Amino acid sequence: MGIKRILSRLILIYVAFAAGALILVTIIVKPLLIRSYSKSEAKSLYENAASFSQANCLLYYAESMDQKRLLTNMRAYSGYLHADMWLMNEDGIIACAVNASSFNLPKKFNPTDVIKYFDDNYYNTGTFYDYYDASFISVIVPINVRYKTCGYLIMSESIASIEESAYKYMDVIYEVLIITLAIGFVGLCIIAFIFLRPINAMLTAAKEYSSGNYKPQIPLYGNDELSYLITTYNFMAERLDTHEDEQRKFISNVSHDFRSPLTSIRGYLQAMLDGTIPPEMYEKYLTRILNEADRLTSLTNSLLDLNRIGSRDFVLDMSDFDINDIIIACAESSEVQSLKKNVHISLLLTSEVLKVHADKEKIQQVIYNLLDNAIKFSKPDTTITIETRIYGSKKVHVSIKDQGIGIPEDSIDKLFNRFYKTDLSRGQDKKGTGLGLSIVKEIIQAHNEKITVTSTIDVGTTFTFSLKLADEELAKY
Numbered sequence: 001m002g003i004k005r006i007l008s009r010l011i012l013i014y015v016a017f018a019a020g021a022l023i024l025v026t027i028i029v030k031p032l033l034i035r036s037y038s039k040s041e042a043k044s045l046y047e048n049a050a051s052f053s054q055a056n057c058l059l060y061y062a063e064s065m066d067q068k069r070l071l072t073n074m075r076a077y078s079g080y081l082h083a084d085m086w087l088m089n090e091d092g093i094i095a096c097a098v099n100a101s102s103f104n105l106p107k108k109f110n111p112t113d114v115i116k117y118f119d120d121n122y123y124n125t126g127t128f129y130d131y132y133d134a135s136f137i138s139v140i141v142p143i144n145v146r147y148k149t150c151g152y153l154i155m156s157e158s159i160a161s162i163e164e165s166a167y168k169y170m171d172v173i174y175e176v177l178i179i180t181l182a183i184g185f186v187g188l189c190i191i192a193f194i195f196l197r198p199i200n201a202m203l204t205a206a207k208e209y210s211s212g213n214y215k216p217q218i219p220l221y222g223n224d225e226l227s228y229l230i231t232t233y234n235f236m237a238e239r240l241d242t243h244e245d246e247q248r249k250f251i252s253n254v255s256h257d258f259r260s261p262l263t264s265i266r267g268y269l270q271a272m273l274d275g276t277i278p279p280e281m282y283e284k285y286l287t288r289i290l291n292e293a294d295r296l297t298s299l300t301n302s303l304l305d306l307n308r309i310g311s312r313d314f315v316l317d318m319s320d321f322d323i324n325d326i327i328i329a330c331a332e333s334s335e336v337q338s339l340k341k342n343v344h345i346s347l348l349l350t351s352e353v354l355k356v357h358a359d360k361e362k363i364q365q366v367i368y369n370l371l372d373n374a375i376k377f378s379k380p381d382t383t384i385t386i387e388t389r390i391y392g393s394k395k396v397h398v399s400i401k402d403q404g405i406g407i408p409e410d411s412i413d414k415l416f417n418r419f420y421k422t423d424l425s426r427g428q429d430k431k432g433t434g435l436g437l438s439i440v441k442e443i444i445q446a447h448n449e450k451i452t453v454t455s456t457i458d459v460g461t462t463f464t465f466s467l468k469l470a471d472e473e474l475a476k477y
Contacts, residue, residue, distance in 0.1 A: 006199070007192060014188055018181045025177060030170055037166040038137060041157065042123040045083065046139040049155040052077055053141045057087060060096075061143060061150040067096055074098045084136075084156040088114065090149055101158060103132060114140070114152065125159065135159040202229075261292035316359040316446055320470040323356045323363070323396060324349050327386050330367045334375060343378045345371075348387040355470035356396050362443045363467065367398070369436045370463050374402035377461070394474055395449075399464040407455035415453060440465075 056073050059065035070087070078085045078098040087096040092111040099105050109129075118124050123139040138156040142149050268285045271277045277285055331345045338345055356363075367386075374384045382403035389397045407415060415437055444451040444465050455461035 006196060010188065010192055014185060018185075021177060021181065022174075025173060029173065030166075033169060033173075034163055034166045037169070038125065038159065038162055041162050041165075042125075042137050042139060045081070045137060045155055045157055046122050046141065048077075048081060048083075049085075049139050049141045049153050052085075053143055053153045057143045057151070057153050058145065060087070061145045071096050071098070081155070082157065082161060084154075086154040086156075087151060088154060089151045095151065101132075101136075101156075106131060111152075114154070128156065132156075137162065261295045264292045265289050316362065318357060319360055320355050320357050320472070321360045323354050323388065323398065323467065324352070326360065326364050326367060327388070327398070330364065330371050331386065333368070334371050337372070338375050338384070341375065341378060342380050343375055344383045346383050346385045348385060350388045350390055350396075354388060354390075354396060355473045356467040357470045358447055358467050359443075362446075366440050366443050366465065367400070369440050370400045373436060374400055374404065374461070374463075377404035378402045379404055382460075390469070394469055395466045396469060397464055397466050399462055401460060401462040403460040406457040406459055407453070407461055408457065409455075412453055412455060 052073075056065060056070055060067070060070045074085045074087075074096060075098050078100045082100050084099045084101055084103075085097065086094055086106065088109060088111070089095050090111060092109045092114070094106050094108060097105045113129060117126075117129065118138075118140050122141075123137060125135055125137050127133065128136060128138055136156040136158055138154060141153045141155075143151045143153060268277070268289050272282060272285065327347060327349065331347060334345065371384070371386070378384060384403075385399075385401045387399045387401070389399075391397060440463075441451055447467065449466045449468070451463065451465040453461065453463050
């Protein structure tokens with residue numbers, strides 16, 4: 001239904017365009033053509049009049065040609081050109097005249113009026129002081145003998161005959177225009193077929209997408225901008241389908257991570273109420289209940305962080321601060337945890353003071369999460385290296401490298417997904433929520449920066465993220 005509507009609109013627009021083109025040709029081109037043709041005809045008429053005057057009128061006034069001979073020549077010339085010819089003396093008397101038109105021959109004109117009619121121009125269009133009852137083009141040629149004006153040769157031609165000639169050209173223009181419009185219509189049909197077919201496929205797919213089915217893929221019909229749009233459309237549908245799967249997994253993971261501690265808490269409390277657990281064991285199981293409650297609190301806080309950071313209303317508290325201070329503070333706060341596994345933290349900092357422009361609290365959260373992960377998955381008696389470097393882009397690159405279990409290659413792309421845990425990490429991250437790296441990525445992306453990860457199984461993992469240098473730091477480079 002949508003394609004039919006589009007096609008009918010295209011045809012309607014084209015018909016309106018064709019009608020408009022015909023109207024414009026009639027209103028604009030036709031008068032312009034008549035005006036141009038009239039001017040060209042006036043020039044030709046003047047040249048003929050001048051030629052006749054040179055060959056005949058000068059001889060007549062020089063008394064080398066009699067009036068009868070002149071009249072004969074005028075009749076022949078007038079019949080050939082279909083024009084009126086009048087020879088007017090300087091006193092306004094018509095000495096000799098031939099009318100190709102049906103109007104009576106004039107006898108006398110006021111010479112001043114005649115000269116004024118042409119207004120210092122060689123031609124004029126009008127009724128010649130109402131002598132004609134229709135428009136005529138008239139030209140005037142002065143006849144000079146021995147530097148004295150003896151008379152004037154006036155030639156007039158009906159505008160109607162000129163318009164008739166112009167209309168013949170208009171017929172050709174109309175024919176060309178109609179042929180062009182017909183070819184254009186065929187071209188429109190071909191273009192409509194080429195473009196409407198993929199659009200129809202997109203509309204069909206869009207109906208499926210709107211109903212929640214993101215599986216259909218739109219076939220490509222070429223290698224142009226429309227094909228690029230279809231490719232983008234297919235990619236969008238694929239991402240939406242993936243997002244649907246991720247959303248289902250997310251809900252499943254949230255439910256599972258909430259249900260496990262709640263089940264434990266309920267079980268312990270029920271056992272205490274039933275008397276299954278004796279009073280002397282209460283402290284032990286209350287401690288477990290407290291640990292499970294802490295897990296729930298941590299999970300809830302992480303979810304709230306993700307929701308807040310990912311929302312449009314989230315605003316970073318940007319300021320200039322020393323990144324080295326944050327790194328040192330995080331290393332010191334993780335010292336107890338690292339000593340339990342006999343893991344050493346090494347700092348390779350670019351300078352004593354290295355100021356960046358970012359959200360201090362959020363960047364501290366990023367470094368702490370990455371360092372906590374590094375300690376959690378490091379092997380005993382190994383070293384974690386935190387390093388800062390400044391590259392050509394004038395940005396700080398902070399890397400946290402461990403010598404741990406590593407990450408499988410097929411898991412690296414999924415590492416920042418919410419609740420995702422690799423099979424290698426599950427045994428060592430029983431209390432983790434699987435949201436830490438998601439929060440880290442959201443924070444870095446909120447800064448318009450990037451975070452990357454490289455890893456090798458049983459060798460270690462390196463997380464690297466970039467930050468913008470503070471203006472005062474940039475001035476040093």
